[in-house]
Amino acid sequence: MTTGVTINLRADGGLERREHPLLPPRPGGALLAVERANVCGSDVHLWRGGHPTLHDCVLGHEFVGRVVDTGGGPLYDARGERLAEGDRLVCSYFRVCGNCAMCRIGRMNLCEVAYASWGRSSLEQPYFRGAFASHYHLHPEQFTVKVPEELPSSLAALANCALAQGLAVVDRIRADVLPGPCLVIGAGALGLSVVAGAPKETSWDVYDRVAGRRANAGLFPNARALDALPPAGGALDGNYDVVVVAAGTPEAFGTALEQVRPGGQIVMMGIINTRDTDVVSI
Ligand SMILES: [Zn+2]
Ligand SMILES: [Zn+2]
Structure with a gap:
């Protein structure tokens, strides 16, 4: 055999x-x-x-x-x-x-x-x-x-993994918060797949602690790499309508809370979780 x-x-x-x-x-x-x-x-x-x-x-x-x-x-x-x-x-x-x-x-x-x-x-x-x-x-x-x-x-x-998740995140971004400025935290395959699959009229800032990774945002005409995040907003303002967290770290969620505007949306992706929630949107 x-x-x-x-x-x-x-x-x-x-x-x-x-x-x-x-x-x-x-x-x-x-x-x-x-x-x-x-x-x-x-x-x-x-x-x-x-x-x-x-x-x-x-x-x-x-x-x-x-x-x-x-x-x-x-x-x-x-x-x-x-x-x-x-x-x-x-x-x-x-x-x-x-x-x-x-x-x-x-x-x-x-x-x-x-x-x-x-x-x-x-x-x-x-x-x-x-x-x-x-x-x-x-x-x-x-x-x-x-x-x-x-x-x-x-x-x-x-x-079947990174791209599929990126497209699933794009599907879950609420229509009423687009096409405002959007942020991706984490410029690996997951984060960049979101940018690749997003509607072309949306603009994305891409942040990653690793310079070589965030530089890949330059491959996409609707994205730019950030060397540093803008100053965090106060309680009633923020910088982005949509923040996608693709960094896989708990700290990144805190950063997302600081950067999102009131009424905006945070989408977490790429989280290993044995419970029923694969992606959490707020
Ligand atoms: Zn995978
Ligand atoms: Zn079934």
């Missing part, structure tokens, strides 16, 4: 290479060969033991995989396009059952089984459920999208 390899995070923080048999995919799923896997900031947090429950698992969730086995059945992406062996895919890392209470009100990221396949030990079948591996078992309940041929895997790999 053909085998593949996973890089498993052990409970003691070590990484262990394990070899497993490649099982056939379940109906409606697929076996993918991992073509590219990014190291997300969440992977680093988890590697450092920053998650309360995930301590023995295969990390990696920003990736592009190539279909090597469809199990013989028809396979379609989220747009309804029929997929074939050799196609490159990006996949949501969480599952969506479509039937639970949250799925029925459209909050699919909070599906009851969202994380039933993610962060599992590679000792459990079907073994390949993280992207730091040679292969990945796509579950039938995961959304997937075929990557166009002209798009390199290096760009497509962040679509």
